[in-house]
Amino acid sequence: MTIFSNPALLLFITVTAYWIANVLRVRTGSFLCNPVVLSTITVILYLKIFDINYDTYHEAAGFIDFWLKPAVVSLAVPLYINWKKIRSQWLPIIVSQAAGSVTGIITGVYIAKWTGAGREVVLSLAAKSVTNPIAIEITRAIGGIPALTAATVILAGMMGQMVGFKLMSASTIRMPTSQGISMGTASHAMGIAASLERSRKLAAYASLGLIFNGVLTAILVPILIPLLGI
Known part of the structure; x- marks a missing residue:
């Protein structure tokens, strides 16, 4: 495992990419600056550049997946x-x-x-x-x-x-x-x-x-x- 595939770093990049994309959408007001689209593209590019397989990323993103369940209940x-x-x-x-x-x-x-x-x-x-x-x-x-x-x-x-x-x-x-x-x-x-x-x-x-x-x-x-x- 390299530093680029560290679970903590992958989680940080995911959250940060979404946050930045959300800030861009709020400031520009453009529907093209969709946080999900932009953060997804960012994460895909990161995984491709550093040759990180999806299983490694999925394991790191398990923390987010865990909190999705109570988030749905909160609806x-x-x-x-x-x-x-x-x-x-x-x-x-x-x-x-x-x-x-x-x-x-x-x-x-x-x-x-x-x-x-x-x-x-x-x-x-x-x-x-x-x-x-x-x-x-x-x-x-x-x-x-x-x-x-x-x-x-x-x-x-x-x-x-x-x-x-x-x-x-x-x-x-x-x-x-x-x-x-x-x-x-x-x-x-x-x-x-x-x-x-x-x-x-x-x-x-x-x-x-x-x-x-x-x-x-x-x-x-x-x-x-x-x-x-x-």
Whole structure:
């Protein structure tokens, strides 16, 4: 092991790269300065330059992975704070979530088919709009490629985090509750992060979108895949 592959140094570089990227985004205001994108590119370049394999990096980043679990649980806090408001809107929430889940499945599947992808690849894109732990299990259950699903989930999250609010602001989707739940449905955890930067209320609805979309997609994918002729 060289000094460049030291676990403490790898962890430091990961956190520092994200922090610097976040500072750049705040100062420039540019959606192109996405912290996840920039820090990911930085870490990849570092690993390539110093010829460090991914297993070594993954072991060093285990500390971050460990704290992701309680971080996800903490998303229940804004949900609890806004629970009365959410409960009063249960019907439109369920209807919109069902529509969002079906749309996410169909678009992923048919875009892959339209570009000539094989069956395994098509199946791997069915759960692209669901948070990674759920998406990977869905893909395993239907015979897709989990690694490909993980990559598409991250890509969907990045795109939503970068341009989601801009697209909605340019359209007729102006209600904060609608914007929040849309971000959580389409861009899962990264959508929640983008929503939290604006308000806790948005983050609460984004969390709701992530949860409902994950549950509904897990139920609907095995039903829709045969109906779509896959």
